[in-house]
Amino acid sequence: MATFQAAKKALSAPPTVRVLPSGVPAAPSVLNLRARAPADAHAHGHGHGAAGPRTDTVPTWAGGMKLGAYKSYVSVSPTTQHQQRLMHTSAPLAVEPKVPDFSHYRAKDKTSNRALSYFMVGSMGLLSASVAKSSIAEFLRTMSASADVLALAKVEVEMGSIPEGKNVIIKWRGKPVFIRHRTQGEIDEARSANWKTFRDPEPDEARTKKPEWLVMLGVCTHLGCVPIGEAGDYGGWFCPCHGSHYDISGRARKGPAPTNLEIPEYEINEAEGKMVIG
Known part of the structure; x- marks a missing residue:
């Protein structure tokens, strides 16, 4: 009686289904191979003329504890390490970053492109120098003597x-x-x-x-x-x-x-x- 009470106290967890590190579901450690399919009218398990199995009790084939003559069937969790895997898997990490291909955007004729770049840089430099010269000249002209002062200069x-x-x-x-x-x-x-x-x-x-x-x-x-x-x-x-x-x-x-x-x-x-x- 003491053995039955100890086994009942330690094995009161509901049955679970786990997976191994390889992804294969782990079967219960102990299966009740003596469980039979529910009986029906034709004894073929098709459910004609008889009610199906009870839904308020755990099926005998799923394990659990059953008292018999000096024997008991217990479902315990596997002792080996396992890893839970989800339905999806992560993308493999690339060893080196993938660089996009920009060959479509590169100029075909590098000589003509270089000449155009030099022409644009030279034009912008000449225009900037002209604007700077005009700005400085106008600024200095505002600081020079007025017309009435110049008239009295001599x-x-x-x-x-x-x-x-x-x-x-x-x-x-x-x-x-x-x-x-x-x-x-x-x-x-x-x-x-x-x-x-x-x-x-x-x-x-x-x-x-x-x-x-x-x-x-x-x-x-x-x-x-x-x-x-x-x-x-x-x-x-x-x-x-x-x-x-x-x-x-x-x-x-x-x-x-x-x-x-x-x-x-x-x-x-x-x-x-x-x-x-x-």
Whole structure:
């Protein structure tokens, strides 16, 4: 009785069907070979005239436990290792990746294709250079002087309209310009002075292109004031702001002015009797 209770407790699992690693279904470990087919009217198992087997009990041929004279039939799971396999199988992994065939898209004539590529690259480079040049030129043109400023870049002066021994003040680039038609006495006085002892040593010959014409910017070199002509201790120009004195050659002789009056760029055209400043 104890043996029957132990076998009943350990073997109460429903029958199962498993598969081996090869994919073949594993049969129960123990089959009840003594099971018989259900009886029918003709004893041929066709089910005529008799009810089929009971559906609420496990068929005897499927295994299970059956008590007999000193014998029992038990269905247990196989002890060997097994692997469950599904209905589908995974695709085999390729050892090397498969590269698509692009031969259909390659050019047949490589020489003509290379020539076309070089032509396109050269054309794009030439077009880009032209656009860059135009852009830079337009940008620099916007930074150049305007038309009204260029009109004042050069000023023509009629020399015959300036009498000897007189000063004329004109406007050039927004600054006053002194033009002095000097006499011979003024020229001799300017060249006889010991210019090497001045605070800004400079001979009169270096400040004029023609001795009788002296052209200077009318801006004091101290703080930018406009000096007064034919004034001062040396008969030249005098700045009333801080007392700077300039001689008849425009050189600083007294006061806080550190340097001589600046000489602008100018040309003298004696044939036409004109002076062009700038």
